[in-house]
Amino acid sequence: MDTRFIGKKSSAAGGWGALKSCGKRLLESGTPLSGAMTMLKANQPDGFDCPGCAWGDPEHGSSFEFCENGVKAVAWEATEKRASPAFFAAHTVSELRELSDYELELHGRLTHPMRYDAASDRYLPVAWDDAFREIGNILKSLDNPDRAEFYTSGRASNEAAYLYQLFVRLYGTNNFPDCSNMCHEASGVALRQAIGVGKGTVLLEDFEAADAIFVIGQNPGTNHPRMLGDLRRAALRGARIVVFNPIRERGLERFSDPQDKIEMLRGGSTDIASHYFQPQLGGDMAAVRGMAKAVLAAEDAAVAAGLPPVLDHAFLAEHCVDFAAYRAAVEATGWAEIEDQSGLTRAEIERAAAVYMQAERVICTWAMGVTQHVHSVATIREIASFMFLRGNIGRPGAGLCPVRGHSNVQGDRTVGINEKPPKAFLDALEREFGFSPPRRHGHNVLSAIGAMLDGSAEAFIGLGGNFARATPDSALVETALRRLKLTVNIATKPNHSHLMPGEVSFILPCLGRTEMDLAPNGNSQLISVEDSMSMVHGSAGINRPASPHLRSEVAIIAGIAEATVGSGIVSWSALAEDYDRIRDHIEATIPGFADYNTRLRKPRGFLLRNAAAHREWDTPAGKASFFSGPLPEETVHQRARKAGGRFALQTFRSHDQYNTTVYGLDDRYRGVYGERQVIFIHPEDLKAMEAEAGDRVDVVGAHGDGIERVARDFRFVPYDVPRGSIAGYYPELNVLVPLSSAGEQSDTPTSKSIMVSFRKREAA
CATH class of the missing domain: 2.40.40.20 (Barwin-like endoglucanases)
Known part of the structure; x- marks a missing residue:
């Protein structure tokens, strides 16, 4: 028995352990002082957006809000270590492939554009213009634009993502495999069906007013630590926090806030979860249906006893459809089935339901513990239906809150990264730019991999991310990438996707979020992102670029686009020189971005209006829609x-x-x-x-x-x-x-x- 790697768990999330971990990462980056100073400008009106996660920032204009993930992300990006041409000259791709993900990225920031040389099995430096020319020539040589796949990571800005989709649609395809396909796609699909918009309906202020917060299938302590601050404040004022998670996660049990001086000095912590339930994997839908069953039973008992109703009948009558069918489905689901599928007892589920019924205002949040199952869409429909019962949507302190991971995964989708683009958006592009964008649906991540495997896809361009390691069936994906005529990765550090080259392969190094992106006139370019609460805010880097050879994501996209589709319709260089011009086009083609450039420069940015948060339902029935499907046959x-x-x-x-x-x-x-x-x-x-x-x-x-x-x-x-x-x-x-x-x-x-x-x- 070897237990040398097993040690003591932290007694609470955050606290001194978080500070020590941050110090360790800053020291490893080689720039502890400058890294710490950089963090002080994260999420500030005149600073940069933290690349750590998509959790919302306080609208109160607060100063630096400590987040362990943010410190690590900034230290990772601001490192003084460099993966220069000398690094690639010293190692073949085959040798680098033997390194772990951790070991590979430890070598630091990419400094030069590189092209794979099969004869030496090494990446060699290449001039930017030569890289753009060859990429453009290969893309133009394909007999069908649908033979190319254009991946997007959620780290891309609104401006880069919009320019990317414009280029790709001018090229002639809607092949947009996107990181959201692997995480919250189910949330978007389910919420559009249920409430007419594929986004959450809450703001950070709602966490200050909620009486109960249900946290389902997520781990804020690791994935979005700033959320723990909001949960802690809610717990301290007496809100009930009900957790459904198969794993006992320390951050959902106790949290020591590094910004609370007294708590830190005393070594104390705050209990987060008032109730912690551990369903079996895939059992969340059954647990939520069980809670609904308990609520409906309480409603019947209240009516029989002449007591006030449990349900919000006014909300149900004015704003909902299909309640009767939903109620019939819940009543037809027996407790034995619910208990067996959820892994929880009836008594546990009824305790959770009691918290829901005792609370006037309820928020329900979830993440990938809910979205990465076969029945995820049905589960989120079930969550929405449960929240409808007492009108917990469209009022302060209540609502639905899918918690995104990547810092701009929601914004990328908003500005057009979508393999199934809405007709209205394509019509707007046609009016604005005078070309006919493709209307046929493109490939998502899984269909893109399938196309690579069967030979119908021949080229791959990745705007950020680590496609080969993020996707399923790793061995098949490696085979798929290495079959291609062209692979291009726009990145800040070397990763394993770069080590699966096609016939022609490029690594194109880009600026990071913390780095200055200077326009030709010397002014700092501003980019924008959208967080999980639909707040759009600006970001401008403050650090010197890791290399003078780096280009911004926008500039790289513009270079590839000009070499591929020319500048007859779009002046790519003009857009790359001034991002305000890109935002003017976004304003003209996407609802909600009126006066974009002015509002973006206001402290904390601006809110994209969410119709469902105002009880306006863009569904076929014009109302919030209950879900009446059965539980999965088997989980x-x-x-x-x-x-x-x-x-x-x-x-x-x-x-x-x-x-x-x-x-x-x-x-x-x-x-x-x-x-x-x-x-x-x-x-x-x-x-x-x-x-x-x-x-x-x-x-x-x-x-x-x-x-x-x-x-x-x-x-x-x-x-x-x-x-x-x-x-x-x-x-x-x-x-x-x-x-x-x-x-x-x-x-x-x-x-x-x-x-x-x-x-x-x-x-x-």
């Missing part, structure tokens, strides 16, 4: 239990990680140090297998499609997780996520619903 944990010897696996982040970027090898909130290849498992499941903590195993996929998927050499960590459910980190476990398993209607990879078994490894 992953039910299938695993029936199969015997199988487990339901979810992938998630470690605490020292942001998406595919690994900052370090520790996960102090879960008590794991210096190790990432771990499987969190219930102690009784270990005992039943006659295994022990630290034992090494191979994790074997059990999708049943004839493809062998194996994640090799993982260690067991006993943890508080439901029996039969296990968890581990991505991207290491993405090899087990089947490309063919996707969410119904969302086509999102089912990274929280993977059935696996274990194969014992012999000791070395």
Whole structure:
């Protein structure tokens, strides 16, 4: 038994542990003082938008709000380490492929545009104009624009994303595989069906007024730590916080606010969750339906006793459709089915429902623990229906809140990164620019990978991100990328996507969010982003660029566009010289951006109006729509239990990680140090297998499609997780996520619903 990598968990999220971790990352960056000074300008009206997450910023104009993720993201970007041409000259691509994600990105910032040379298996420097010319020539040589895939990461600004979609549609395709396809696509689909807009309906101020906050399938302590400050303040004023999460997460249990001097000096912390329930993987929909069943039963009892109603009948009558069908579906769902699928008891579910009924104002938040299942759209429809029962939408202190990850993943979609673009948007582009954009739907992430594999796609351009490591079925994706005629990655640091070159491959280094982007007149260019609360605000870097050879994302897109489609319709160089001109086009083609350039320069930016937050419903019925579908026939944990010897696996982040970027090898909130290849498992499941903590195993996929998927050499960590459910980190476990398993209607990879078994490894 080897338990050397298992240690003590932090007693609370945040606190001195967060400060020590931040100090460590700043020291590793090589610029601790300048890195700390840089952080003081994050999320300020005259500073830059923190690239750490999409959680909203206070509209009160507060000073720097401490966030461990933000410090790590800034230190990661502002490092003095450089991946220069000398670095690539010293290492073949084959050698670099042997490095872990963490080891590869430790080499620092990219400094020069690079082109892959197959003969030497190395990347060599290339001039910008030569790179643009060759990329343009290859794109023009394809016999159909649909043979190219144009990926977007949520780190791209509104301006870069808008220019990107304009270029690609002028080129002639809607192939926009996007990072949102892998995370909150289900939220957008479900909310458009339920309330007419695919975004959340709350502002940060609503967290100050809510009586209860339901947190379902998310881990703020690791993924968006600034949210913990809002939850802490809500808990301190007496709001109930009800958590549904299979894993016991430290940040949802206790939080020590690094900005609270007294709490820090005393070593204290604040309890976050008033109620913490651990459903089985995929059991959230059943749990929510169970709460609705309890609410409807309480309504019937109140009516029979002559007491005030539990439901908001005025809201239901004026603003909702299909309530009767929904009620019938809930009543037809028995408690035995709800308990078995959710993994919770009726008593637990009724306790949660009691909190809901006792609260006048309720917010419900969720993240990828909800969105990465086959039935995710149905689950979010169920959440919305539950919230309709007492009118908890469209009033202060109440509403729906999907919590996004990437800092501008919501903004990218708003400004046109969409493989299924709305007709009104395409019509607006046609009016504004005088060309006919393609109308046929394009590829999302999964269909793009499929097209690469079957040969119908021949080129890939990635605007940020790490496509190869973020996507499912890692081995298949590597095969797909290396078959292409052209691969282009716009990036700040080397990552594994760069090491899967096609016939021709480029790495194009871009400015980071913290760096100055100077216009030809010497003025700093302003970009903009949209957070999870639909607030649009400006961002201007303050650091000197890591290299004089870097270009902005906008400039790189403009260079590729000019070399590919020419400047007859759009003057790409003029737009790249002045981003105000890009925003003028956004204002002319996208509702909500009136007076964009003026409002963007106001402190805290401006709010994009959300019709549903005003109880205006852009649905076919013109009202909020209840969902009356059944529970899933079986969830992953039910299938695993029936199969015997199988487990339901979810992938998630470690605490020292942001998406595919690994900052370090520790996960102090879960008590794991210096190790990432771990499987969190219930102690009784270990005992039943006659295994022990630290034992090494191979994790074997059990999708049943004839493809062998194996994640090799993982260690067991006993943890508080439901029996039969296990968890581990991505991207290491993405090899087990089947490309063919996707969410119904969302086509999102089912990274929280993977059935696996274990194969014992012999000791070395």
